[in-house]
Amino acid sequence: MKFLLIIRPQNGGITIWLGGIALAVDALTALLTYSMQKDSVNIRALFLHNLSDALASVAVIIGGVFILLYDLRWVDPVITIVIASYILYLGLTEIGGSIRTLMLGSPLNIDTDAVIQVLTRIEGVVDVHHVHCWQMGEHEASLDAHVVIDAGAWDQFEQTKHRLKMALEAEFNIRHSTLEFEHPDHCHQDTKIYGHG
Numbered sequence: 664m665k666f667l668l669i670i671r672p673q674n675g676g677i678t679i680w681l682g683g684i685a686l687a688v689d690a691l692t693a694l695l696t697y698s699m700q701k702d703s704v705n706i707r708a709l710f711l712h713n714l715s716d717a718l719a720s721v722a723v724i725i726g727g728v729f730i731l732l733y734d735l736r737w738v739d740p741v742i743t744i745v746i747a748s749y750i751l752y753l754g755l756t757e758i759g760g761s762i763r764t765l766m767l768g769s770p771l772n773i774d775t776d777a778v779i780q781v782l783t784r785i786e787g788v789v790d791v792h793h794v795h796c797w798q799m800g801e802h803e804a805s806l807d808a809h810v811v812i813d814a815g816a817w818d819q820f821e822q823t824k825h826r827l828k829m830a831l832e833a834e835f836n837i838r839h840s841t842l843e844f845e846h847p848d849h850c851h852q853d854t855k856i857y858g859h860g
Contacts, residue, residue, distance in 0.1 A: 678727030678739075686720035689713050704760055704801050711753050719746040767797040770804045773835050778806065779856065781834050787816030787823040789847055792854040796837075805839040806831060811850045820844065 693713040700710035722742045729738040762768075769775065775796050782791045790811040799805045816823060824842065831837040 676727070676731060678730060679724050682720045682723035682727055686717055686724065689717035689720055693717055702802075704757075704764075708757060711757060715746075715750050715753055718749070722746055764798045764800065767799075769796050770798045773804055773837070778831070778835055778837075781830050782808070782810065782827060785823065785826050785830060787813050787819060788827070789813050790850070792856050793843075794856060799839065803839065804835070804837050805841075806837050807841045809843045809845055809850075809854070811845045811847055814847050817846065 690713075693710060696706055696710040696713060700707040722745065726738045726742045729735045763771070773796055775794060778796065779791050779794060782788060788810060791808055792811075793807075793809040795807040797805055810827065812820065812823060824844070827842060828840055831840050
């Protein structure tokens with residue numbers, strides 16, 4: 664807390680003037696990115712960055728007023744700590760989605776059990792196992808699965824494959840899928856529904 668007691672010369676008028684210019688620029692940029700921030704993690708990060716900068720500028724202006732009117736110079740480092748804490752909080756709350764995408768995590772908006780139910784209801788499909796579903800980008804999910812096709816449906820293999828891919832896209836917006844097809848007489852034994860095994 665010693666740094667709060669160190670008094671450095673500060674000009675409240677210049678602080679208010681610079682804070683006002685920064686507020687105008689940051690507020691304008693935040694307004695420009697507001698409508699686009701709902702559809703993109705990158706634009707949302709830009710919007711939040713500009714919004715936090717605008718709020719920081721408001722805090723700087725308030726600090727300048729306190730320095731100018733009341734000569735309370737300790738307000739400046741306190742405001743700095745508050746702004747830094749707020750920016751850290753925003754960073755921590757927004758990083759989860761990016762980590763999920765980078766680490767190929769399962770999409771939050773797709774119920775994998777529902778995906779399996781839809782796939783197993785398609786004519787000719789006996790079983791679905793070894794299912795992996797992951798986030799490939801902001802708006803793209805991908806699926807990898809083993810599909811056991813009924814022995815009598817192998818002559819309609821391409822039609823079954825097409826129906827599976829169309830169902831994935833229509834029901835879950837999964838446009839990228841890698842499906843490995845197995846004959847019931849030669850399928851993996853003791854398999855797990857999800858993952859390896």
